[in-house]
Amino acid sequence: MADDVEAHEYRLGSAAASIVGMSQQLLQRNDLSEEIKTRVRAIRDLALEIVRDDEPPERDEH
Secondary structure, rough: OOOOOOOHOOOOHHHHHHHHHHHHHHHOOOOOOOHHHHHHHHHHHHHHHHHHHOOOOOOOOO
């Protein structure tokens, strides 16, 4: 983990949600190569899928 990234700053309820938050922060940096950014986006997208799959289904109130 990068020295300036503290895991506790991104605790969002689940490990996958934390990964989404950390990857978003990394993508805002200007010192990453395009190859690294592509890999971080892929990790973020996989974590987002996990977060979405873990969401409870919406209830129909009708």
